[in-house]
Amino acid sequence: MKKILFLIGCIIAQFSAKADVQLPAIIGDHMVLQQKSKVKLWGWTTNPNETVQVKVSWDTTHYKVNAKYGHWMLEVNTPAASENQSISVSGTNNTIQISDVLIGEVWVFSGQSNMEWSGDQNLQETLDEMPTATNKRIRFFYIPKATADFPQEDVRAKWVVCNPEAMKSFSAIGYFFGKKLNEKLGVPMGLINSNWGGTPAEVWVPQDKVISNPTLANAAKKLQTYEWWSSRAGDNYNAMIAPILNYQIAGVLWYQGESNVSQYSTYTELMNELILSWRAGFKKNVPFYFAQIAPFDKYPSNFGAKLREAQTKNLALENTAMVVLTDLVPDVSNIHPTQKIEVANRFANLALVKNYGQDVGPIFYPKYDRLKIEKNKIRIYFREIGSKLVTKDGAEPSHLMIAGADQKFYPAKGKIDGTTLVVSSDEVPNPVAVRFAFNNTDMPNLFTKEGLPVNLFRTDNWDN
DSSP: OHHHHHHHHHHHHHHHHSOSEEOOTTSSTTOEEETTSEEEEEEEESSTTOEEEEEETTOOOOEEEEOBTTEEEEEEEOOSSEEEEEEEEEOSSOEEEEEEEEEEEEEEEEESHHHHOOGGGTOHHHHHHGGGOOEEEEEEEEOOOOOOSSOOSOOSOOEEEEOHHHHHHSOHHHHHHHHHHHHHHOSOEEEEEEEOTTOOGGGGSOHHHHHTSHHHHHHHHTSOOOSSSOOSTTHHIIIIIGGGTTSOOSEEEEEOOGGGGGGHHHHHHHHHHHHHHHHHHHTSOOOEEEEOOOOOTTSSTTHHHHHHHHHHHGGGSTTEEEEOOTTSOSOTTOSSOSOHHHHHHHHHHHHHHHTTOOOOSOOOOOEEEEEEEETTEEEEEEESOOSOEEETTSSOOOSEEEEOTTOOEEEOEEEEETTEEEEEOTTOSSOOEEEESOSTTOOOOEEETTSOBOOOEESOOOOO
């Protein structure tokens, strides 16, 4: 009898001690809030109609909201970048104190293994950085790998102050991007890591956006399945993106595509859905910057080149940008190029110019614009060319192919003429089409004078 009474007492004590105001993991000690914004604070209450009061250290406003069905949310104005802030969230029976809050810039890093890659995979750049990787103005929020059938409200994670061990496991691209922005802008950085190596893009898109689209649904059915990650549409979006959609961010960096090369023909449409869905979720036209996948020798046919072409087409969406990486591949047999610092720097330069108005030099990669047939030659015009074209090694432009109406391509010679490229071959007296670096492993030598590689292109739309 005494044992039964003891157990009843423990149960009563457990319910009595249960907090009547609760917060999601992303709102907690050491968090970074987006500066100069209206940010959302939210959570739950055990009393479905609880009145929740919020006080912040940076202003004297007394925020108050009534929960509805146990959920509450309110908006708070944030100041310019600052440190040592705090937040108090109170209900009738409990108060939650959030300390060591920073105000700064918040970015999300997502995709598959090349975004995930870190010291945990023995990435040397991360291991070399570890001894000096202590920075109280950089904070990590590492979302663990998870899947869910429906959108989730919370994750099992916490904000961590940047230290060597935490940095070792964090996305190398994410860390070095945040480090450069912290140095250049002089503001705190909140870095949110949400990625899973090997995952196809479908798992990061709301399921209804895929299954309601016959083209995307059919492509999703053809995805290869693995036991190490899900290939079902929406699974990672539900568990690893949906829980943070109320959080105010500055932008998203994305590095993915390797697992979608076999569905290259639908990738542009799929990524457009992903970007637009995330923006709808964040309720903001967030900048979305992505890395073009790197040359790799194990893709079938020239599917890798066609996937890179599909990624280029995503630039038609506003507020997007892409970094080209064809010059950062020491070994085309390795799908994980090891030069992550330079990738991060290219991303950072995009953000510094486009988001923060800083002058760090040219940030765009020349892209094919149009052609002009000049007898037995074709002149190629580019967009976003910089000052002029050069070859990095001083040799003739490499990886050029030219074809006539028979659609047979032959190796071609190229000559730089100011900001244009003149292409020809003795094998093709009446040319109609040019391809540049349009192969899975091509690493061409054509650059801008400022050192940015020219993006691959083809002037035709032939199937071969």
